[in-house]
Amino acid sequence: MPGITDSTTRDDLSPAGIARENLTTHESGAPDERPVDEGADGGAGTVRLLDPDGVRHPSPEHDRWLADVDGDDRALLQLLEDMVVVRRIDTEATALQRQGELALWPPVLGQEAAQVGSAHALRRDDFVFGSYREHGVAYVRGVAPVDLLREWRGLVTAGWDPYAVNMATPQVIVGGHALHGVGYAMGVLADAERDAVAGRDATPGRDATAGRDDGTAAVVSYFGDGAMSQGAVNEAFVFAGTWSAPVVFFCQNNQWAISEPVALQSPVPLVARAAGFGLTGVQVDGNDVLGVLAVTRAALHRARTGGGPTLIEAVTYRRGPHTTADDPTRYREAAEVEAWVRRDPIDRFTAYLRDRGVLTDAADADVRDVADRVAAALRTDLAASPTPPPLSVFEHVYAEPNPVLEAERDAYAQYLAGFADDAAGGAR
Amino acid sequence: MTALTLAKALNLGLRRSLADDPSVVLLGEDIGRLGGVFRVTDGLQAEFGPRRVMDTPLAEAGILGTAVGLAFRGYRPVVEIQFDGFVYVAFDQIVSQVARMLARTAGAVRLPITIRIPVGGGTGAAEHHSESPEAYFVHTAGLRVVEVASPQDAYTVIQQAIACDDPVIFFEPKRRYYTKGEVDTEAALADAPPMGAARVVVPGSDVTLVTYGGLVATAVDAATAAADDGVSVEVIDLRSLSPADNDTVAASVRRTGRLVVAHEGPHEAGVGAEIAATATERCFEYLEAAPVRVTGHDIPYPPAKLEMHHVPDLDRILDGVDRVLGRVPSTGAVVA
Numbered sequence: 001m002p003g004i005t006d007s008t009t010r011d012d013l014s015p016a017g018i019a020r021e022n023l024t025t026h027e028s029g030a031p032d033e034r035p036v037d038e039g040a041d042g043g044a045g046t047v048r049l050l051d052p053d054g055v056r057h058p059s060p061e062h063d064r065w066l067a068d069v070d071g072d073d074r075a076l077l078q079l080l081e082d083m084v085v086v087r088r089i090d091t092e093a094t095a096l097q098r099q100g101e102l103a104l105w106p107p108v109l110g111q112e113a114a115q116v117g118s119a120h121a122l123r124r125d126d127f128v129f130g131s132y133r134e135h136g137v138a139y140v141r142g143v144a145p146v147d148l149l150r151e152w153r154g155l156v157t158a159g160w161d162p163y164a165v166n167m168a169t170p171q172v173i174v175g176g177h178a179l180h181g182v183g184y185a186m187g188v189l190a191d192a193e194r195d196a197v198a199g200r201d202a203t204p205g206r207d208a209t210a211g212r213d214d215g216t217a218a219v220v221s222y223f224g225d226g227a228m229s230q231g232a233v234n235e236a237f238v239f240a241g242t243w244s245a246p247v248v249f250f251c252q253n254n255q256w257a258i259s260e261p262v263a264l265q266s267p268v269p270l271v272a273r274a275a276g277f278g279l280t281g282v283q284v285d286g287n288d289v290l291g292v293l294a295v296t297r298a299a300l301h302r303a304r305t306g307g308g309p310t311l312i313e314a315v316t317y318r319r320g321p322h323t324t325a326d327d328p329t330r331y332r333e334a335a336e337v338e339a340w341v342r343r344d345p346i347d348r349f350t351a352y353l354r355d356r357g358v359l360t361d362a363a364d365a366d367v368r369d370v371a372d373r374v375a376a377a378l379r380t381d382l383a384a385s386p387t388p389p390p391l392s393v394f395e396h397v398y399a400e401p402n403p404v405l406e407a408e409r410d411a412y413a414q415y416l417a418g419f420a421d422d423a424a425g426g427a428r
Numbered sequence: 429m430t431a432l433t434l435a436k437a438l439n440l441g442l443r444r445s446l447a448d449d450p451s452v453v454l455l456g457e458d459i460g461r462l463g464g465v466f467r468v469t470d471g472l473q474a475e476f477g478p479r480r481v482m483d484t485p486l487a488e489a490g491i492l493g494t495a496v497g498l499a500f501r502g503y504r505p506v507v508e509i510q511f512d513g514f515v516y517v518a519f520d521q522i523v524s525q526v527a528r529m530l531a532r533t534a535g536a537v538r539l540p541i542t543i544r545i546p547v548g549g550g551t552g553a554a555e556h557h558s559e560s561p562e563a564y565f566v567h568t569a570g571l572r573v574v575e576v577a578s579p580q581d582a583y584t585v586i587q588q589a590i591a592c593d594d595p596v597i598f599f600e601p602k603r604r605y606y607t608k609g610e611v612d613t614e615a616a617l618a619d620a621p622p623m624g625a626a627r628v629v630v631p632g633s634d635v636t637l638v639t640y641g642g643l644v645a646t647a648v649d650a651a652t653a654a655a656d657d658g659v660s661v662e663v664i665d666l667r668s669l670s671p672a673d674n675d676t677v678a679a680s681v682r683r684t685g686r687l688v689v690a691h692e693g694p695h696e697a698g699v700g701a702e703i704a705a706t707a708t709e710r711c712f713e714y715l716e717a718a719p720v721r722v723t724g725h726d727i728p729y730p731p732a733k734l735e736m737h738h739v740p741d742l743d744r745i746l747d748g749v750d751r752v753l754g755r756v757p758s759t760g761a762v763v764a
Contacts, residue, residue: 127500157528161536168500169533173524179490180525183497183505190453190479190503219497232521235490242485396535397569399593403624404671405569 045271046315047295048285052343054351056290065294073358079120079289080353081367083112083346086136088371089145090320092378093135093152097324101382102152106133107320110287113345114252114314115222116140117292121300122220128167129181130222131174133252137222141165145374146381155385174223174257175230178249181221182236185245185303188217218246218303220296226257228273229265237311241278246303248296249279249311252286254318259331271313279311286314287345317343390416429612435605437579438468438544440613441586442506446476452590453498454481455491456508456544465510466546466605488514492521492543496529499539504590506542513556515545519564526595527570542589542596547575548642548692549739550603552732559729560693565597566670566702573670574623575599577644579609581667588623596623601642626673628680632662635749636680638703639690640666643740647690650745661749669699677703678710685716686752692739695723722748 049063050056069075090108097105108115115136122128122141130137135148138160147159151170158169171177227233228251240247253270255262266273274281280302284295292314299310317340321328328337353359394409432440445452454469460483463470473481484491488509495505509515515522522543529539549558565573572594576582582600589596621627629644630651639647644665651661662680666672681687687707689700704719722740730738740748750756 129497156534157532158534162500162533163536168537173520176493176520176525179493179521180497180500183494183499184501185497186482186494187498187501187503190498191501231517232489232493235485235487235493238485238487239490239494396531396533398572399530399535399538399540402572402671404674 046283046285047291048288049291049294050285050288050348050352052287052348054348054355056352062291062294062298065297066290069290069293076353076356076358077363077367079116079293080346080349080359081370082116082120082136082140083289083349084367085371085374086112086116086139087346088375089135089139089148089378092375093149094320094324096149096379096382097152102149102324103154104323104325105149105152106323107318108133108135110317110319110340110345111252111254112136113289113349114250114286114292114316117289118220118222118250118296118312118314121293121296123217123300124166125217126166126300127181127184127217127219128222129177129184129219130167130170131177131224131227132170132172133224134170134222138165138167141167143167144381145378146385149378149382150385153382153385155387173232175227175233175236178221178223178227178230178233178236179239181219181247181249182239182243182245182309185219185240185247185309186243188215188219188246189243191215216246216304218248218300220248220250220300222250222252224257225251225253225255225262225265225270226260227251228270234277237273237277237279237309240309244306244308247309248299248303249309250296251311251313252316253313254286254316256318256322256328256332258322258326259328269313271311274311277311279309280307281311281313283313283315286316287343287348289345289349316345429610431608432579432583432611433606433608434576434579434582434600435466435468437583437609437611438586438600439470439472440611441583442469442590443472443475444613445504445506445587445590446472446480449504449590451502452480452504452506454506454508455484455495455498456482457484457486457491457510459483459508464508466600466602468544468600468605469508488518489521492518492526492541495541496521496525496539499541500537504540504542506544506590509543509545511553511557512545512547512559512561515543515559515561522565522571522595522597523568527568530594531570538593539595540590540593542586542592542598544586544598544600546602546605547599548601548603549729549735550642550692552735554732555729558735560691560724562597562599562669562691563693563698566699567697571595571597571670572623572668573597573599574668575601575641576667577601577604577641577665579607579611583611583613584615584617584620585623585667587617588620591617592623599641603642604645607645624668624671624673626667626676627665628662628676629665630661630663632660632684634660634684635686635688635752636662636664636677636684637688637690637745637749638664638666638677638700640669640699641692643690643692643745646740646742647745650742650749653742653746654749659749659753666699666703672699672703672706674703674706674710677707681707681711682714685714687715687719688722688745688748688752689719690722690740690745690748692724694726695721696726698723717752717754720748720752 093105096102119137119140142165143160150156150159162168271281271283282295284291459469460473495507498505565571589598647663651663654661689703700721724738
């Protein structure tokens, strides 16, 4: 696919990468029959396995989804490393924007646990539809860090082949993709019908997708608290509910939709919406990577086994601006941000791993080293990313020939060629 | 050859696509047990099952958005929008998602989605049931836009649209749904004219009359009437609005030197403006008169008892022919 680079991916960089296979294939256990959770962050209904001080609180209901991780130091370190690297990518990208190397960047600072934890619950053959801030999810899915940035440099419409990592490219229309996830999940259900009619690879597009599954693939649609007000998201809930589609809606409630607080989107906790649509609702501390991993695994298992869709509300906080073009000091107090700094997802997990003796000084140095190498590769790869040729704007508008557009392209090519003549022959 | 209504021809075309390609699925409101409010999908759910012919919730954005996801998964969704006026709630999904996913993904994700929309007036319907929204979609890069005028085209073009790897807006003129015509259901699809090709329905030498969809039959009647008056009108059924077959139009205009474009949709920035402008650019030195547009007015679709004052009819098309011939003064405005 044109425009996709051979840039360094997470798998190339991470010495702990082997642990990811363990993390992403854990599928045992019974469906989670947890009822709809209600209440605000920290309330009785919010799943929290790791408190802000890094203290692990046992929960038989959720710990069973973490049996493999709890016993695997490398898996735990992988979660930490991924969060640290994602934060480093975010820091670098923000700096690159300030240096004029990117046109725009939507920072993910503060949401690392919500994204890394949930992404680790996914299988390779699951499919992800995300918004424009899902850098952490994309990184865990295997998107090269530079491919996260090329779109924001203005080089490409999107940075990667969705089928290479089973994740759609970023969606800028708020909530527009939630329906796509439901449709994909409806397709998983429809596969059984189709396979009864013809062979599994009988149809166009089928062989184009990577890693065909055994019919138990599930979908995660990521969006934020602002998207909860969008018609497309609410219609997605309707379709998912009535189809009992294998989809998980992962809402990162980061408290702010640019300048609008979540209270403007909903007078009730976002997760409370689930019941009316027939979705299972789960609210989790989005800064607790273990809690997020556990509830997402449970939700995916439910989806795969006919238990229907789930709405997860991961309560977190966008500590940076909406994008680098935003100035959050105009609409929120520094004290509020400070309060969330004290609930930092990486700090609490670091404290936990230190306390458990998993994170030694040597392991910590390894994590820092990976982040350093990612940052260096990111800058090198970005500088090496070419600007596509002018006529490439006419590519991929249509899959099949279009004589009207081809004539337009040819006319523009002729126009451009006139400048080449100038360059060759001097002034007119 | 058998005589079929346009609705039945569509039904058979859909049935053939469903039978030939297991990746084809149908989505829409009331398309299952009811067979659609126009019965275009009659019997298809019973034959192919509820996973392939899906009744959906009453949410057009939801229908289009889930069709996108199904296409991601390798399906060829055929979406029914129940009435033209209901497509606007799905507009964002069509314009921001369906039309540009191929470009957004640098060619990796094709969305072979066919969006069927009953279109146009002349049926005495309620508000929002007689719209002609085609120009919005013609204006959107990444979409193909077609409108069928005959049962034969209904049968073949629906199959071509479904087989096309691009998203296709497929307009069905609802006042022609129950008009019969001869359809050859045995002919191979490969032998049919391409989806993007215009068709000369009536050959003529004095005036080129370009139209599409529900007005093609009216234009043919107008050509017959004009012939009685000694004027030879060539009627072109555009068939594909985007891309338009400008070559066929230009070839005709170079012979006749006069162009009339007729459509139901509003005048301003309508398809007629594009056809007339392109023909003027390409055939300026051949033109004997400025092109004339005969269109709906720039008004919200009027109440049913007044719609005959909005939708061009035989007389208004003949008036357009007279104007392009200089027989009546041409003001450049639409004749009311």
